[in-house]
Amino acid sequence: MEGTDIHAAELAERVQELEKERSTLWDNVSYQQSQSMRNNLVFTSVPEANGNGNETPETTEAKLRQHLVSAFKLTEEVATSIKFERVHRSPGMPLHGKVRNIVAKFTFFKDRDMVRKRWKELDGTAYRVFQQFPPEVMSKRRQLVVKMKEARRLGKRAYLAYDTLYVDGTPVRT
Incomplete structure (x- = not known):
């Protein structure tokens, strides 16, 4: 029984590592797509x-x-x-x-x-x-536009660059 629990814990850890790696790869693909669209x-x-x-x-x-x-x-x-x-x-x-x-x-x-x-x-x-941006970046930007408008309403300097909101020079990501 203990061997099964240890094996299950190892598998769960491996799944977490793979999910993190997949997320990183997905971000890289999205960045590559946006670079091909930058012009x-x-x-x-x-x-x-x-x-x-x-x-x-x-x-x-x-x-x-x-x-x-x-x-x-x-x-x-x-x-x-x-x-x-x-x-x-x-x-x-x-x-x-x-x-x-x-x-x-x-x-x-x-x-x-x-x-x-x-x-x-x-x-x-x-x-x-x-x-033009990839769909994933557009989705992030849509969420950040709400925050950008709120920051501007409060008199702060806010703008979007790629998928990052900058408020008074400080980056804010989703």
């Missing part, structure tokens, strides 16, 4: 060329460049000079009354950041732009 921005509410879901990547890229000029107030020359590795609509068929988002992978981080920092040009419009 991506997601643009919302940009109308599609047609409603049947077969807009070509070239058409999507042209629509995005026009959107950068009209909504982000970039000059035609700047919008044309931006290089993309890939521009596509979110997967799936468009739903009636809904417009699929555009996901753009910028070749140069500098271009991506320049566009992202012009988000205030979108105030008062239906358009939005945001960074």
Whole structure:
């Protein structure tokens, strides 16, 4: 009987070690995914060329460049000079009354950041732009946004960086 109890305790300890290792590996995979997405921005509410879901990547890229000029107030020359590795609509068929988002992978981080920092040009419009993150990171960020808004309401300086909330320079994680 004692041998069984000892063996069960060893197995329980091993399971704990494996769960900890799995969690670490999952965090690493999530980080790798976010690194592969770090040059991506997601643009919302940009109308599609047609409603049947077969807009070509070239058409999507042209629509995005026009959107950068009209909504982000970039000059035609700047919008044309931006290089993309890939521009596509979110997967799936468009739903009636809904417009699929555009996901753009910028070749140069500098271009991506320049566009992202012009988000205030979108105030008062239906358009939005945001960074793309893996689902696990988005889930953490959603939880932290509530805490960030509360900290700001209390007059503190709060912002999100990846999956960490900083309040007055101190990191707060979920």
